[in-house]
Amino acid sequence: EFGAVLEACKQYPRADTGKKDFGYGTAGFRMRADLLPSVIFAVGLLASIRSRKCKGSAIGVMITASHNPAEDNGVKIVDPEGEMMSEEWEWFATWLANARDPEGLVIFARDTRPSGEALVEALKAALVATGTEYIDYGIATTPQLHYLVRATNTLGSDREYGEVSIEGYYKKLSAAFMNTMHIEYANQAGPVYVDCANGVGAPQLKELLKYLPEDKFKAIIVNDKIDQPDRLNKRCGADWVKTQQRAPENFNGKDWDRWTSLDGDADRIVYYFCEEGSIFRLLDGDRIATLAADYIGELVHKSGLGEQIKLGVVQTAYANGASTKYIEKTLKLKVEFTPTGVKHLHHAAARQDIGVYFEANGHGTVLFSERALKALRKHQPQSTAQLNALTTLRALSEMINQTVGDALSDLLLVEVILSHKQWTVKEWLSTYADLPNKLMKVNVMDRNKFITVPGSAERRLERPPAIQPRMDEIIAKYQDARCFVRASGTEDAVRIYGEATHAMEVEEMLAQVQEYVI
Ligand code: 16G
Ligand code: ZN
Numbered sequence: 001e002f003g004a005v006l007e008a009c010k011q012y013p014r015a016d017t018g019k020k021d022f023g024y025g026t027a028g029f030r031m032r033a034d035l036l037p038s039v040i041f042a043v044g045l046l047a048s049i050r051s052r053k054c055k056g057s058a059i060g061v062m063i064t065a066s067h068n069p070a071e072d073n074g075v076k077i078v079d080p081e082g083e084m085m086s087e088e089w090e091w092f093a094t095w096l097a098n099a100r101d102p103e104g105l106v107i108f109a110r111d112t113r114p115s116g117e118a119l120v121e122a123l124k125a126a127l128v129a130t131g132t133e134y135i136d137y138g139i140a141t142t143p144q145l146h147y148l149v150r151a152t153n154t155l156g157s158d159r160e161y162g163e164v165s166i167e168g169y170y171k172k173l174s175a176a177f178m179n180t181m182h183i184e185y186a187n188q189a190g191p192v193y194v195d196c197a198n199g200v201g202a203p204q205l206k207e208l209l210k211y212l213p214e215d216k217f218k219a220i221i222v223n224d225k226i227d228q229p230d231r232l233n234k235r236c237g238a239d240w241v242k243t244q245q246r247a248p249e250n251f252n253g254k255d256w257d258r259w260t261s262l263d264g265d266a267d268r269i270v271y272y273f274c275e276e277g278s279i280f281r282l283l284d285g286d287r288i289a290t291l292a293a294d295y296i297g298e299l300v301h302k303s304g305l306g307e308q309i310k311l312g313v314v315q316t317a318y319a320n321g322a323s324t325k326y327i328e329k330t331l332k333l334k335v336e337f338t339p340t341g342v343k344h345l346h347h348a349a350a351r352q353d354i355g356v357y358f359e360a361n362g363h364g365t366v367l368f369s370e371r372a373l374k375a376l377r378k379h380q381p382q383s384t385a386q387l388n389a390l391t392t393l394r395a396l397s398e399m400i401n402q403t404v405g406d407a408l409s410d411l412l413l414v415e416v417i418l419s420h421k422q423w424t425v426k427e428w429l430s431t432y433a434d435l436p437n438k439l440m441k442v443n444v445m446d447r448n449k450f451i452t453v454p455g456s457a458e459r460r461l462e463r464p465p466a467i468q469p470r471m472d473e474i475i476a477k478y479q480d481a482r483c484f485v486r487a488s489g490t491e492d493a494v495r496i497y498g499e500a501t502h503a504m505e506v507e508e509m510l511a512q513v514q515e516y517v518i
Contacts (some may be wrong), residue, residue, distance in 0.1 A: 003358070005045065012122050013040035022302035025056050026489035028076025030065050033115030036073055037122040043075050044106070051104030051132065054080050058135075058152035062145045064121050065265040067197070067239035070232040073115045075123075076142075082150030082161075082403025082465045084343040103106025104132040107148055107299065109140035111200045111265045112226040121187040139264035141204050143168050143406030150403050161402075164362035166207075173409060174211035177239035177400030180214055182391050182415045189424045191218035192415060193259045196250045197227045197237025201266035201407060208408055217415060222250050236271045237364045238263040243439070246280055246395065247272065258418075258425050262407040268362035269407035273425045281429055286323035288414060289313055289358035291428060292366055294331055295417045296354060296396065305379055309372050312352035316339060316344045317484050318360040318439070323500055326432040337457035342405060343488060357436055363405040366413070368397040392420070435480065437499035443496050447487040458486045465514050474512045480504045483513055 015035040020040055024031055030041050043061060051059040061076030068074070071201050077085040106127055110116035120136065127134045137148060145367040145464040147169045151161045162172040186400035187259045196202035202224030209219060223236045233240065236248035260271050271283035297311045312334045313327050319337075323409055327333050338344035342363055349355025349365075358364025368376075376394050396416070401409040418428065444450075451458040459482075461468045467485065475481045488495055494517055498510045 003206040004129045004131075005126075005139045007357050008125045009041065011125060012038040012479060014362070016037045018145045024502065027066065028062075030068060030072060030074030030490065032071060033065075033073040033113065033119070036075070036115070036119055040075055040119045040122040041126045043077065043130075045130060047077055047106045047108075047111060047123075048104045048127055048130040050077065050079075050085070050220070055104055056105060057105050058149055058413075059107045060145045060149040061106060061108035061123060062142050062265070063108065063123070063413040064200075065111075065231050066264040066265045067237055067268065069236070070113060073119060075119070078146050078149045078403075080149065080153045083346060084192070084404070087343075089294075094490075098243075105152070106129070107135040107137060107145070107152060109137040109145040109148075110142075112139060112203075113232065114207045128226055139200055139203070140156050140166055141408065142407070143267050143401050144204065144404035146502060147401065148407075166204075167268055169207050170211045172422075173208065173399055173412060175361045175393045177212060177217065177396035177412050177416065180392050180397070180399065180420075183388060189312045191220050191259065192411070193222055193253060193257060194224045194411065195236050195241070195250070195259065195261040195266050196221055196266075197240075197248075197262055198223045198228065198231040199233065199237070199262070199264040199266070200226070201262035201264075202226055205408060206410075217412070219411075223248065227378075229489070233264045237261050238268040240362050241272060242270050242282065242284055245282060248273070254333055256424060256426060260371055260411060260414075262411075263362070265408040265510075267405050269410045269414075269449075271425065271428075281423065281425070283428060285358035285360045285364055286315070286319050287362060287428065287431075288325055288362070289315065289318060289319075290323055290331070290358050290359075290411060290431060291417055293327060293333055293356045295421070296356070297331060297333060299389045299393045299396075300354070302381060302385060303379065303393055304443050306376055306388075306412035308375050309353045310334075311356065312336060312349070314348045314352075314355060314357035316340050316345065316359055317457055317486075318497055320360065320434045321480065321482055322432045322435045329434070331374050332421070335458070339452075339458050339496040340486070344368065346404070358405070362407075365405045365410065366396075366400045367400070367402060367492040368400075373397060397405050435499040435501065436503035436506050437497065437507060438510055440496040440510055440514065441488075441491070441493045442496060442514060443492070444518065445491060447494050450485060450487040450494050452484075452486055459484045461485050470516050472512055474509055478509055482503065482510055485517055 035124040047059045059079035065072040067076040067301050098340040120338045151164045156162045162168045241261045293313050312338050333457050345357040349367045355367040452458045453462045478500045483498040498506050500506045
């Protein structure tokens with residue numbers, strides 16, 4: 001086997017990247033697609049090893065660069081439960097040297113980027129060379145691949161996740177959605193418009209819609225030009241809308257129309273609309289988290305399980321302070337903070353009975369623990385009201401993707417909540433008022449010099465030592481102000497985030513902080 005690996009390896013020489021090394025960052029490897037073949041080959045080797053180490057469980061490989069430009073691509077590994085790969089790498093090398101049985105299984109998919117096709121060849125070469133069985137699922141969203149990994153590994157067990165196919169994913173989501181509609185809810189204010197970033201979300205949402213009756217769920221798809229690769233994520237999509245704070249290309253919403261944007265691999269979603277006078281209003285990940293926590297918390301209470309099942313919310317430092325305050329003061333729920341990156345939030349949420357986690361950028365989901373699921377199964381409702389709440393909760397636990405944030409599943413979730421509450425975007429927005437805020441990107445000589453205080457969830461800087469004390473003095477001058485600096489995990493830059501009561505103050509504060517960072 002080793003000879004075959006060496007032989008195949010020669011076909012995928014390392015691209016010249018100068019002094020730069022490839023690094024498995026917050027969301028896997030990501031770079032210009034032409035630099036990637038050797039990296040994908042290595043990931044193929046690694047996935048085959050990881051699968052063998054996990055006693056032959058299926059391991060997933062997703063080829064995507066998510067919200068980044070069309071000429072980029074990337075790759076990440078999905079663990080047996082459908083989660084992001086665990087951080088211990090050293091094991092694999094040892095394992096490579098010793099591996100005999102069992103056989104491995106790697107399943108993979110890619111987004112709509114044309115470069116994906118050749119990268120899949122590099123991946124397959126590594127899998128063939130290591131004698132690893134594989135299944136190519138073609139074009140899929142990142143969360144669909146996570147689903148497939150968990151479904152594969154739970155097949156035949158007492159906790160089967162769903163049919164092992166993309167069709168099975170649609171069936172599971174749509175059936176659960178229909179179960180949330182067990183009571184006749186008045187269809188609310190018009191369809192939802194979905195900007196698919198000209199990416200994989202478009203064909204996959206179209207497919208999902210075939211499983212949903214139009215009188216229960218009506219979506220109008222915008223930006224679905226997957227045959228024009230250079231339009232992917234360009235002036236559209238969740239990342240663009242969130243960072244630009246404006247509507248995407250081809251937006252033609254009337255006032256109060258409900259719009260959403262997915263990102264290029266459909267694991268993020270944000271909502272937005274225009275108020276009278278064309279004022280743009282964003283309903284980001286924080287808003288989805290608060291909406292979901294409010295609604296699910298209410299259902300738990302109504303079902304009579306309030307004493308047994310506790311909800312917790314997980315956020316990052318980027319969550320708007322007003323959302324945190326709303327969760328703690330109005331919803332009276334616990335908030336935990338973790339560093340940026342889905343794997344951190346996911347693990348923290350998994351420790352709750354029901355854990356709601358969302359990054360402000362729109363990536364998130366709601367996790368139901370085994371304990372909570374068992375309580376939902378066992379509970380004997382004492383009234384029709386309890387039964388109704390319980391039925392909805394059970395359906396939601398099936399509809400919400402348990403492996404990772406999933407734009408399609410989150411879309412259904414928000415739509416269910418809005419129709420149950422008979423809310424339009426207006427009522428949703430009015431739950432709290434965001435603090436004015438700003439996110440800045442600063443290019444520095446060496447971002448690795450910026451290290452945050454351990455356990456501070458990136459809210460305080462430890463090094464360089466001079467900066468935080470100066471920042472504290474600046475922040476103290478403003479009311480309800482917050483500001484933090486952290487090195488990006490995906491770009492060669494440092495990010496500065498600030499919020500305060502008035503937008504002018506945010507500007508002033510950030511301008512001063514920036515001076516110390518550069
Ligand atoms: C990655 C993360 C995202 C995070 C972002 C932060 C995943 C799947 N994606 O895109 O969650 O918000 O990085 O980027 O974990 P930054 O470190 O450059 O600010
Ligand atoms: Zn993404």
